[in-house]
Amino acid sequence: MLVLDGKIAAAAVKATLLEQTQALKAAGKRMPHLAAILVGNNGASETYVASKVKNCEETGFGSSLYRMDADVEEAVLLAKIAELNQDPNCDGILVQLPLPKHIKESKVIEAIDPAKDVDGFHPVNVGRLVQGLNTFIPATPYGIILMLEHFNIETKGKNAVVIGRSNIVGRPMSILLSSNIAQGNCTVTICHSHTKNLKDICLGADIIVAALGVPNFLTGDMIKPGAVIIDVGITRVEDATAKKGFRIKGDVHYEEACAKASAITPVPGGVGLMTIAGLLKNTMKAYQGL
């Protein structure tokens, strides 16, 4: 069984990006720049944004982190986005989700210039993805595609099951896997909380992407021998023996899945690292122009 190690695949993507930024530097050019906005102090969001900024540094990208209080007015956030849209030194804008309840997420996403929307969440970019046009692919599905590419996982003609229909992962993932691209051309079934016979559907899958946010949801009895298992779950589960008081758990029962799968992504150390690789690639793309 092959462990799809995110450290290895992400390092390969980052090495290529570092070569590109070094070439830009040698030519005396401006570096690609990512602006991240973090509203409030959700622990998980803090960790993700800090990691995004750190990875920018490691690959020679510039980055700015704008923090706003949890009770910030929506208008203040929108004004910051408008300012960054106009800033010629800012290539990519990322507003970390989720946002506090009083802020309308769709309004914020639509305020971002589609040419700087490195999350690929703007309806213009989602529409471009659906139509197979050049766009920013949302970072997590993009990272999964890069992972499949790195490990030469064949997808053409395979049955893929995506569990979860979020705008961030499940839905764009289902579109990509069904697209006519190198890591696509699958027959895709997208499952959600109303799906009947989920176990039977999963047992017919050659590839399963679990992106529902329920720890250990996908058990061994739901997996066909030889299937490829992609675990997108990153739920914090309390654990008094862990240094931080919690552990990160995936959506897949790892030990049971290992007994069945031909390849699997670990959690942590799998898809999470690839998400950042996808984001960095999108930021380089924004710098170069879509």
Ligand code: GUN
């Ligand atoms: N929250 C969880 N995943 C993501 C992501 O990919 N981008 C943003 N902006 N927020 C997130």
